[in-house]
Amino acid sequence: MSTPSIPNQRAVLDRRVLAASIADAVAEAGAQAARPRIVELLRGALEDGRTELARRFAERPTKGYEVVHGHAFLIDQLIRVLHDHVIADLYPAPNRSKGERLTLIAVGGYGRGEMAPFSDIDIAFITPGKTTPWCEQVIEALLYYLWDLGLKVGHSSRSLDEMVRMAKADLTIRTAILEGRYLWGDQKLYDEASRRFWEDVVPGSEAQFVSEKLAERNARHKRMGDSRYVVEPNVKDGKGGLRDLQTLYWIGKYIHRVRDAAELVDVGLLTQREYRSFRRAEQFLLAVRSHLHTITRRAEDRLTFDLQREVARRMQFADRTGKSAVERFMQYYFLQAQHVGNVTGVFLAHIDEQMGQRKRPKGLLASFRSRPRMFKGYRIVGGRICAPGDEWFQQDPIRLIEIFQIAEEEGLEIHPETMRMARRDAELIREDTRRDPRANTLFLKLLTGRRDPETVLRWMNEAGVFGRFVPDFGKVNAQMQFDMYHHYTVDEHTIRAIGLLAQIERGELKDDHPLATELLPQLGNRTVLYVATLLHDIAKGRGGDHSILGAEVAMKLCPRLGMSEDETEMVAWLVRWHLLMSATAFKRDLSDPKTITDFVSQVQTLERLRQLVMLTIVDIRAVGPGIWNSWKRQLLGELYELSEERMRLGHKRHGRKERIDAKKARVAELLDNDAHLIDELEDRFDDAYWIAEPEDIIALNVPIYAAAKEAEERLTIFAQYYPARGATLVTVIGDDHPGLFYRIAGAISLAGANIIDARIHTTRVGKAVDNFLVQDPLGKPFQEKDQLTRLQTTIEDALAGKIELVPQLAKRPLARPRAESFEVRPTVLFDNKASGRFTVIEVTARDRPALLNKLARTLFECRLMVNSAHITHYGERAVDNFYVTDLLGGKVTAQDRLKEVERALLKAAGEPADAEMA
Structure with missing residues (x-):
């Protein structure tokens, strides 16, 4: 195989001109002394060739073959000139023996004549027998020249017998030689090597x-x-x-x-x-x-x-x-x-x-081969379903849906020849097929299949049938979302989410999703859930809110699928609000009764709630590996339980006092022998603390607080792994003072941790009790003793003034350097309706070290008190929510005050350069 013809080759590299220049250098100074000049000539030729190829590539930027063939040609010419110089000028051997023969074979991608601009050069040096000193000298000289040019060379030097023996034993070597191309040197030796490979290595090893x-x-x-x-x-x-x-x-x-x-x-x-x-x-x-x-x-x-x-x-x-x-x-x-x-x-x-066919048994054994059977007009052979004839789908395009539905229901693969036919005939699916009730019934049966709808829907998608039957889905086929949060294209994410539903329904994810496994059988209509999962992202890439646009798609598509008016409305509602539950769970304070009231007023029914929690779980889980974690599981479970209780028992189960008493009773059970501490600290913790904190965290806080009180410690910092949320709980107890929150946030960031949740309390005697849930940059908890110690020590040093936070934080590298590729415009939103007591401030910005520290410091400088903070990351985007009051404990409502806070937060949330210019 030779490299394809390159237009105007001499503009890339003129071998005769280069060889003549090298010959002149040798004639002038001698072969050894001319070496620096020769390297300079070669380097210039290489750079000029690359420049010319880059110019051509810029003019024809989609012509991949041209650029890779061009670079292979350039290297070919360089090596040929070099080889001729080495054997003519450095190591001439006019009367070479039979053993003093050498052929150069381009192998691997270079052998195919395909070389990307900075790919390695793979060369095999082949000799007839044991390598002679002359061959060694030539090979070494060639390699040193190539290395001097800054080229990466993968090389091997073998005799014919060694090549055969090693190719038989090693798949990589066999593959490299398979693509071997005569480059330069002894042509007859190359022909012999090729013959030996095809006669001695290949036969009998094909399978x-x-x-x-x-x-x-x-x-x-x-x-x-x-x-x-x-x-x-x-x-x-x-x-x-x-x-x-x-x-x-x-x-x-x-x-x-x-x-x-x-x-x-x-x-x-x-x-x-x-x-x-x-x-x-x-x-x-x-x-x-x-x-x-x-x-x-x-x-x-x-x-x-x-x-x-x-x-x-x-x-x-x-x-x-x-x-x-x-x-x-x-x-x-x-x-x-x-x-x-x-x-x-x-x-x-x-x-x-x-x-x-080559291995097919003959004679008596032939009768034991798998015999085909017929099923609904299709042939089934060896677990594969086949169309009985080439015009099968042309005769009835509905069969393009039917074959996939049968494959899912019966657990069959689709024969590749039949897949080829389906791909060819997918364009036969037109409006009459889409409107056909039988076709839609078959599609719904496939979508909600109980065996493996994920795999079969993926086949259907790759055959082009899915996008033809549901054109709105065809629009998101292979569509990516340019961010660091979504790991897959929209169609793949959707198909994976459907697969997760099927796995949950089969009971395969009970450990990961106990709530979903329990809820799915309780749904009034599982078809609604599967269709909503199919449609939840279907309007992405259209401009506008994909949830609203997707609900409009659902209102049109569901009736076509044969769904009733009630089912259609339910699917449309789920698509419209499929982000509501995650936004509430991750951005809002679930201990605030108003959060639950608002969420329940939007959801309204238990069936919607169950459907929504299922859709939310598979949507998050299907985003990509590492996105789902126990913190999200805990928050979603908590929101579901609180909402379900509110719906069952009415607006309020108990008054404020009854709720606090009930929580104290549960904390007492958890404390066991230390339950007496609750009464002993009655004068310290106010009602707001008891309402805000989960009972398991209170049960951790109370003994620490009691020990600190007894020891009269001014500052107590305690870090421990908190498995319930897949995070580390950091508790800081000390004298409360303005700016404590932002200093702690900065110290935690300095210790290499990300805060995902924070609650800030002040006891009746002026002591701060601040709880932080933290994870490492990969979303994992700190568990090792030295990690926990580092957290505690860094916070202690920062609060004691031993660390200058601002310069230290400025030195920290970006946790996700590629986040710089994305434009995230900072935004600040105020919500005075989300809570009865607090103003909720939501700040969206590019994620970067110490962002929370900057925002918290800004809130302090704006004379606002932070009660809790809830931090969510979506790839390169951080969304930080703060529940705040003014210094008198009231909401922030004055427009000029809100504008002032917004300006300050936008400056803090902007990029460092932006902040300096502001």
């Missing part, structure tokens, strides 16, 4: 090669997140990336000896249409990878948030209504990754069949 390659691919996918829809994909090694396409080529070449991907059509592994899809995806992915290398000037293959925007710009994607350029670029990326998955599935099925 093993395929098996090992697929195992290698599966392990790679697992390592990369096992989804082609992760929002920071690896273009080379990720699922749906270049390596998947290369794996197909390797397998095809190993079994059928194809010389390029086009021949996969000739041997029946791909159709012409699938080959075009292969080429389109590879062209695009090669272009993206080359842009990543060009931007970073290194071998960068991960399409991270900070690079996505720049690659989108270079590839000339533009903003559209509701979708930014980067979101349109990434949607196209995921569509190509999907095409890679489609091609892979069909290809591997054919390989499987071909390998199976």
Whole structure:
């Protein structure tokens, strides 16, 4: 295989001119003395070639093949010139022996003639037998020249026999040689190496090669997140990336000896249409990878948030209504990754069949092969459902829905040839099919299937049938959300959420989701929940509030699906308010009766409450790994229980005194032998403390407070793992004074922790009792003894004035450096209706170290008292909610006062540079 023709090659590198310049340098100074000059000539040629290729790439930024072939050509020419110089000038051997022969083989991606701008150069040096001193000298000289040019070279030096022996034993070596291309040197020796590989290594090992390659691919996918829809994909090694396409080529070449991907059509592994899809995806992915290398000037293959925007710009994607350029670029990326998955599935099925035919038993054993059976007109063979003929779907497009529904209900795979037909015929689904009652009934049965709707809906989506049958879902197919919170595309997130519902219903997630497992069987209508889960994000990317727009979609789609008026209204309500429960649980003070009153007045019925908690749980869990945690589980459970109790028992179960007495009784049970402390400290804790804190935290606070009182300690700091919420509880008891909260917040940040919840109290004798729930930057609790000690010591030193908080906090690195890629405009919202006693202030800003400290200090400087703080992170965005009063304990209502506070908070929430300019 040779590298494809490059237009105007001499503009990239003119080998004759370069060779002549080197010859002149040697003639002038001698081969050894001319070395620095030769390196300078080579470096100049390399840089000029790269500049020319970069110019061409900037003009044609989507032509991936052109750029990778161009760089392979450039390196080819350099190495050929170098080789000729080394054997002619440095180590001439006019009468070489048979052993003094050397061939250079380009292997790996370089062997395919594909080289991204900063990829490694992989070369195999092959000798006829044991390496001679002359061969060693030539190889060493070539490598030193390449290293002097700053090139990364992967190389091996082997005899023919060693190459055969090692290729038989090692899959990586076998794959590298499989892609071997004659580069330079002894042509006959290369031909002999190629013959030995195909005659001595390959025969009889085809099945093993395929098996090992697929195992290698599966392990790679697992390592990369096992989804082609992760929002920071690896273009080379990720699922749906270049390596998947290369794996197909390797397998095809190993079994059928194809010389390029086009021949996969000739041997029946791909159709012409699938080959075009292969080429389109590879062209695009090669272009993206080359842009990543060009931007970073290194071998960068991960399409991270900070690079996505720049690659989108270079590839000339533009903003559209509701979708930014980067979101349109990434949607196209995921569509190509999907095409890679489609091609892979069909290809591997054919390989499987071909390998199976080779191993198929003959004679008497042949009768024991799996016999096909018929089911509702379909053939079932070996656990796969097949269309009985090529025109099956054309005769009745409703069968495109039916086959997936049967596959889910019966636990069958869909034969890849049938998937190929479905993909081809998906465009037959038109309005008459969408309106057909039978088609909609089949779709609802699939969506609410009890076996594995997630997997089958994913097949349906990748076949293009899902988006044709539900066009609104087609609009979010492969659509990413450009933020650090969502890990998957909208369609993948939705399908995963449906899968989680099915898992919960099967009882498989009882440990993670005990409340959901208990509630799901109690629902009055499980179909409503599944449809609401399908539609909750369906209006993303349209501009405007996706919850409101999604509810409008539900009102139109649900009747088409055959749902009643009541069911339609319930689905629309759930879609409209699917963020209500998480916003209330994570941003509001659940101990404030007004929080529960407002939430219940919006939800109104127990059925809505149960449906909403189920939808909220799977929505959060399906966002991505690490998003769901025990803190969220606890808060959602608490909100559900308080709301359910309010709905069952009416507006108020008891008066204020009765509620406090009931809580004291429960705390007494938890304290057991220390229950007497409640009476002893009766004069310290006021009613507000008893109402605000959960009983388990009060049971932790009371003994600490009593011990501090007895020891007459001015400051007590206690940190302990708090498993109920998957966090660490930090309790600070000491003399209350203005600014205590922001100083503690700064110290906790300095110790490397994030505050997720905070409650601030002052006892009747002027002592502060402040409780903080903290986690590390990854959302995990501090548990180790040295971690807890560091927290306590840092807070103590900060409050004692031993640490200068402001300069120390300024030195802390950004917890998420890539957050700089996102624009988060700071906002400040005031709500005087959310609480009976407090003004609630919500501040949204880019997450960064010591943000809470800055905001709390600003509130202190604005003469406001913070009663509790509730902190939520959504990737790069932090949303901090404060329950505050003025110094006299009243709400902040005057407009000029609110404006003053807003200006101060916006300045604190802005970027450091913005804050300095303000």
